[in-house]
Amino acid sequence: MQKITTFLWFNDNAEAAVNFYLSIFKSGKILQTVRYGKSGPGPAGSVMIISFELEGQRFTALNGGPHFTFTPAISLSVECKDQAEIDRLWDALAADGGEQGQCGWLTDKFGLSWQIVPRILPELMNEPAKAERVMQAVMPMKKLDLAALEKAAAGRS
Numbered sequence: 409m410q411k412i413t414t415f416l417w418f419n420d421n422a423e424a425a426v427n428f429y430l431s432i433f434k435s436g437k438i439l440q441t442v443r444y445g446k447s448g449p450g451p452a453g454s455v456m457i458i459s460f461e462l463e464g465q466r467f468t469a470l471n472g473g474p475h476f477t478f479t480p481a482i483s484l485s486v487e488c489k490d491q492a493e494i495d496r497l498w499d500a501l502a503a504d505g506g507e508q509g510q511c512g513w514l515t516d517k518f519g520l521s522w523q524i525v526p527r528i529l530p531e532l533m534n535e536p537a538k539a540e541r542v543m544q545a546v547m548p549m550k551k552l553d554l555a556a557l558e559k560a561a562a563g564r565s
Contacts, residue, residue, distance in 0.1 A: 410465070413466045413467060414484070415467075416467060416469045416478075417475075417476045417478075419472070420450075420471050420473070421471070422455055422469035422471045423441075423458060423469075425518045426438065426458045426469050428516075429460070432497065432501060433462045435461075435462070435463050435464065437460065438458060438460045440458070441457075441459075442455075442456045442457045449473070450473075454471065457470050457471075477519060480521040483521035483522055484520065484522050484523070486525070488525065489526075489527055490526075490554065491526075491553070494524055494525075494552060494554060498514065501522050502514045502516070503517070505517040508550045510547070510549070511550075511552075512546070512550075514550075514551075524552065525552060526554045526557065528554075529542075532560075532561040538561045538563075541560040541561060542560050544560065545557055
């Protein structure tokens with residue numbers, strides 16, 4: 409059992425966000441849905457919290473109202489096996505009002521920040537000279553280009 413669970417605070421669209429994430433990731437499921445009762449503070453019968461799992465990682469989504477919003481200071485980082493997976497996740501998470509950021513970061517339509525990165529990125533940066541070249545390649549990118557990063561790591565222009 410996972411000891412630490414990421415808790416995500418939404419205004420009133422936690423259920424829509426969870427369904428969106430479940431449609432993008434191949435392995436995921438809703439674990440539990442708890443609804444507000446008569447004593448609120450949300451409307452009776454509306455979703456209060458949804459516990460769910462994506463790729464083996466547990467999360468809890470709360471409809472907590474407009475008091476708090478997401479910030480890029482916290483992001484979910486997804487390690488991708490290849491460029492096809494980077495492309496698929498990037499395009500899906502950035503769709504319908506999401507915003508593309510720099511260096512593999514994006515913000516989805518719910519305001520949650522994601523890093524979509526190749527699994528081999530640490531290996532590409534395992535020596536100071538390689539790390540410098542890879543970072544120079546990463547900095548102007550939005551969605552990461554794995555072939556360009558591998559080329560930079562190898563010292564090819």
